[in-house]
Amino acid sequence: MLRSCRRAGPYISLLTKKGRTIMSDFQYDLLIIGAGPGGYEAAFYAQELGMKVAVVEKDKVGGTCLNRGCIPTKALMHSSDVYRDTAHGAEVGVEVEGLHANRKRIGERKDEVLDTLRGGISGLLKKKKIDVLEGTATISGENTVVITNSVGGTAVVTADKIMVATGSMPFMPPIPGSDLPGVIDSTELLDMGAEEIPEFVIIGGGVIGIEFATIYADLGDHVTVIEGMDRLLPVIDKEIGRSIKMTLEKKGVDVHVSSPVQKIEQKAAARGIANLRSPAKKQPCQQTVRCLRLL
Numbered sequence: 001m002l003r004s005c006r007r008a009g010p011y012i013s014l015l016t017k018k019g020r021t022i023m024s025d026f027q028y029d030l031l032i033i034g035a036g037p038g039g040y041e042a043a044f045y046a047q048e049l050g051m052k053v054a055v056v057e058k059d060k061v062g063g064t065c066l067n068r069g070c071i072p073t074k075a076l077m078h079s080s081d082v083y084r085d086t087a088h089g090a091e092v093g094v095e096v097e098g099l100h101a102n103r104k105r106i107g108e109r110k111d112e113v114l115d116t117l118r119g120g121i122s123g124l125l126k127k128k129k130i131d132v133l134e135g136t137a138t139i140s141g142e143n144t145v146v147i148t149n150s151v152g153g154t155a156v157v158t159a160d161k162i163m164v165a166t167g168s169m170p171f172m173p174p175i176p177g178s179d180l181p182g183v184i185d186s187t188e189l190l191d192m193g194a195e196e197i198p199e200f201v202i203i204g205g206g207v208i209g210i211e212f213a214t215i216y217a218d219l220g221d222h223v224t225v226i227e228g229m230d231r232l233l234p235v236i237d238k239e240i241g242r243s244i245k246m247t248l249e250k251k252g253v254d255v256h257v258s259s260p261v262q263k264i265e266q267k268a269a270a271r272g273i274a275n276l277r278s279p280a281k282k283q284p285c286q287q288t289v290r291c292l293r294l295l
């Protein structure tokens with residue numbers, strides 16, 4: 001693959017494993033902003049194609065999925081699964097005395113899993129000679145990115161192609177009271193390890209809400225899920241939403257559907273106690289659900 005260069009200047013010539021030559025007058029053929037699964041997989045692929053690649057990351061390698069998404073939730077779920085199965089072991093003749101969920105250890109193990117996997121991705125990037133540039137990237141020109149690190153240092157990097165793989169941010173719905181103490185998003189919840197939440201209300205019966213409801217209910221907390229649409233998992237097949245509702249209810253989760261939350265209020269002086277009202281669409285009643293934490 002021989003590409004023409006659009007600018008005069010010092011040429012960096014790369015001879016790839018397959019003997020193809022790439023010539024570029026930029027520091028990199030491809031600069032990827034964001035080292036989440038989108039960014040690092042693209043980097044591996046581009047490197048395989050013989051490009052000189054760098055990834056810019058302002059936080060931790062692995063992005064949302066590894067650091068505050070898919071992986072930490074699955075690590076917590078593994079612990080809560082084992083706890084639930086053991087707690088119900090007597091039904092199949094396996095009795096355990098003094099069973100106890102060590103919430104601190106569950107949180108620590110989750111962090112250990114993340115460290116190991118993060119090390120794996122960093123190791124692969126290093127092995128493939130993909131540069132990881134730490135800092136926040138700002139595209140300042142067609143081929144130029146300015147990177148600012150946490151202590152204010154800056155570097156200007158040039159690349160033939162720039163790929164934006166910056167992911168997304170947690171969305172806080174515009175419900176009055178959502179800025180009250182005790183109202184948290186999924187990132188803050190994961191930062192709490194697996195701390196006990198005796199009364200936990202989750203607004204939103206999508207995949208993430210249901211995953212957290214399952215984890216905390218299996219660990220023994222009282223969980224309420226409130227969904228504005230007429231079923232859980234509203235974007236997936238109807239039957240699945242109904243079946244998940246039954247599964248959650250068997251675990252002791254209170255599930256409210258057709259219940260758009262109107263507002264969140266702090267009613268008592270106790271830490272983080274919030275009340276919310278969720279009038280069901282068909283029966284326009286007002287309902288208040290008490291909680292210690294609200295996701």
Ligand SMILES: Cc1cc2nc3c(=O)[nH]c(=O)nc-3n(C[C@H](O)[C@H](O)[C@H](O)COP(=O)(O)OP(=O)(O)OC[C@H]3O[C@@H](n4cnc5c(N)ncnc54)[C@H](O)[C@@H]3O)c2cc1C
Nearest residue numbers: 034036037038057058059063064065069070136137166167
């Ligand atoms: C709680 C939770 C559970 C989830 N569970 C699952 C699951 O089970 N299965 C599943 O498929 N998906 C799951 N997801 C979704 C999954 O995490 C995302 O789809 C995936 O991480 C998107 O990858 P990405 O590379 O596009 O973005 P991200 O993973 O968000 O990575 C983007 C990266 O870009 C960096 N960045 C942003 N701006 C800049 C900048 N200016 N300069 C430098 N770096 C920057 C960020 O720090 C971040 O590391 C879950 C998400 C959450 C929140």
